[in-house]
Structure formats: C-alpha cells, structure tokens
Amino acid sequence: MNTTAEDGEPTEHVLIVTPFKESAHLIERYFDSVNRLTYPHRLISLGFLVSDSKDGTVEKLQDHARYIASQQQPWEKFHRISIFQKDFHYDLATNEDRHAFNVQIQRRQIMAKSRNILLNSALTEEISWVLWLDGDVLEYPATLLEELIGMDKDIIVPNCYWHSYNEEGGYDKNNWQETPESWEFQKTLQPDDVLVEGYPELITHRKLMIDMRHENGQTDLYYAVPLDAVGGTCTLVRAQVHRDGAIFPAFPFRHQVETEGLAKMATALGYEIWGLPNYLVYHYI
Structure with missing residues (x-):
C-alpha cells in the first residue's frame, strides 16, 4: 500500500474523531495536543459530536475551530473541521457515576450511537484512516x-495509561485478549448477555493489555500483540474496515457493545486487531 510520496511525505488522509460531552474544560488542552501532531495537517480532518452538554462545550469548540480557520499559518491548518450536535437526553450526576458498574451497558449503548452518528457524518471519501481519540x-x-499508520494494521491501539506527578497505572481496560477460561465462561451466557471489563462484580477471565506492558522483559515500543477487543480512547482504524460494515453496535454482538463490539464485528469481517503494550498515551485524571 502506498502511504507516502517518493520524497517520503505522507499522502493518506486521516480523520480524527472525538465525541464530547460536558467537556469545555478539556478543549483547549485537546487542541494544544492535536496541533502538536507532526503528520501534515493538510491531510488531517477533525470531526466532533457534542451531546447532552450544558457547560458551553459546543460554543468553546466552535470558537477554537474559528480561531484555527482565521489565525493559523497555512501549514498549520487542518483539512476540515466538522462539528455536529446530537442529544441523547442521558445524564449522570458525577464523573464517578459514569464508571459505576450498573450503568456501563446503557452508557456504552449511548456511546455507540454517538460514535456511529459521528462516523456517518464525518467520514468522507478521501479518508484512509480513522483515529478515535x-x-x-x-x-x-x-x-x-506516523507511527500508528506505519504499523499498517487494520485496527491498532496504543496502551492508555493515567499518571500523576509520582505514579501511573493502566486506564483503558477494553483492550484485551480472550483466554481459554474466558471462552469457557461465555458458554454459560445467554445470547443477549453483555460483558464489561475491569469490574469485580463480573470476572470475565480475559487478559487486559494494561497488564502486558514490559511482559517477559519485552520493552520494544513497537512490539505488537494480537487483540480480540479494543477500547476507544486512542484507536486507529483503517477506514475500509468501517466502510465494510464494522460499526459500534448499540445491541449485543457476541456479548459486546460499542468499541469491543466493533472489534468483534471487524474480526467477523476478516480483519485483524493489534495492540502496542509498550507504546503509551495518557488519559486525563
């Protein structure tokens, strides 16, 4: 696959897509990080979906988009910035509530709908890769x-961690491998049962990528392992995977919904999923 011109410059368009909810406090730093990307900005489009927000998220997002369009140098400007809105009338009282076990399935069904609407709205024909960020x-x-695209995988995820000034730990528990024990456990489930990871209330017996960092002394940044599911914190998807029908199911698909359901669909379509246990990105805490 030709991903660069003869002079080594990238040629493929990337769509970075981000769902936002009650996220006004994150937007400035989000744009600071995206603006630092060294991939040619003329080949990057940004797509956002804002839902159920009362904190000025969409207004702040629009302000930043206008600033980029009017103030940045030509080489800094992105190919396209698209902002969409869709409310699902789904509210949780606090940030802690969104991580509670008893709300996970419903919350992630809403997230699946949000991601699908954003994908359908923002994916244009020139896009070769989709980065869910x-x-x-x-x-x-x-x-x-450059580094994720250079791996040339259908779906690939770095390891998402959190850190403070003196400690760090694994964050995204939705990047995982099935095990013989997890397959056996699934034989006991009803067809519409949905599994979620990382909760003592539900032991699935899967192996999480956050536990694979430096496993067996392996420290290579680009060491890749096969995965059976992914989260959506930072996930690169070949656009053709989506075009072939891999979406984010809001319904149980092989006992999964949302991003993990996407992975199960991609596998059913014949695509492969990979993770980078030693390549870290960091989640806000």
Whole structure:
C-alpha cells in the first residue's frame, strides 16, 4: 500500500474523531495536543459530536475551530473541521457515576450511537484512516499518526495509561485478549448477555493489555500483540474496515457493545486487531 510520496511525505488522509460531552474544560488542552501532531495537517480532518452538554462545550469548540480557520499559518491548518450536535437526553450526576458498574451497558449503548452518528457524518471519501481519540486523552507523542499508520494494521491501539506527578497505572481496560477460561465462561451466557471489563462484580477471565506492558522483559515500543477487543480512547482504524460494515453496535454482538463490539464485528469481517503494550498515551485524571 502506498502511504507516502517518493520524497517520503505522507499522502493518506486521516480523520480524527472525538465525541464530547460536558467537556469545555478539556478543549483547549485537546487542541494544544492535536496541533502538536507532526503528520501534515493538510491531510488531517477533525470531526466532533457534542451531546447532552450544558457547560458551553459546543460554543468553546466552535470558537477554537474559528480561531484555527482565521489565525493559523497555512501549514498549520487542518483539512476540515466538522462539528455536529446530537442529544441523547442521558445524564449522570458525577464523573464517578459514569464508571459505576450498573450503568456501563446503557452508557456504552449511548456511546455507540454517538460514535456511529459521528462516523456517518464525518467520514468522507478521501479518508484512509480513522483515529478515535477521546477528548480526555491529552498526552501522546507528536509522531502518533506516523507511527500508528506505519504499523499498517487494520485496527491498532496504543496502551492508555493515567499518571500523576509520582505514579501511573493502566486506564483503558477494553483492550484485551480472550483466554481459554474466558471462552469457557461465555458458554454459560445467554445470547443477549453483555460483558464489561475491569469490574469485580463480573470476572470475565480475559487478559487486559494494561497488564502486558514490559511482559517477559519485552520493552520494544513497537512490539505488537494480537487483540480480540479494543477500547476507544486512542484507536486507529483503517477506514475500509468501517466502510465494510464494522460499526459500534448499540445491541449485543457476541456479548459486546460499542468499541469491543466493533472489534468483534471487524474480526467477523476478516480483519485483524493489534495492540502496542509498550507504546503509551495518557488519559486525563
């Protein structure tokens, strides 16, 4: 696949898509991080969906888009910035509530609908790659796009961690591998049962990528492992995977919804999923 011109410059268009909800406090830093990307901005489009927000998220997003359009140098400008709005009338009282076990399935069904609407609205024919980047993933290498695209995988995810000034830990528990024990456990489920990861209330017996960092002494940044599911914090998808029908199911698909359901669909379509346990991006805490 030809991804660069003869002079080594990238030629493929990338769509970075981000759902936002009650996220006004994140937008300035989000744009600071995206603006630092070294991939040619003329080949990057940004797509946003704002939902159920009362904190001025969409207004602040629009302000930043206008600034970029009017103030940045030509080489800094993105190919396209698209902002969409869709309310689902789904509210949680606090940030802690969104991580509670008992709301996960409904919350992620709403997120699936949000991602599908954003994808259908923003994916244009010139796009070769789609980077799903959560609004609260704010620290990552400036060379992220070149490095992930250079792996030439259908779907690939870095390892999403959190950190403070003196400690760090794994964040995205939705990047995982099935195990013999997890397959056996699934034989006990009803067809419409949905699994979620990382909760003591539900032990699925899967192996999480956050636990694979430096496994067996492996420290290579680009060491890749096969995965059976992905989260959506920072996930690069070959656009053809989406065009062939891999969406974010809001319904149980092989016991998964949303991003993990996307991975199951992609696998059913014959695509492969990979993770980079030692390549870190950092989530806001």
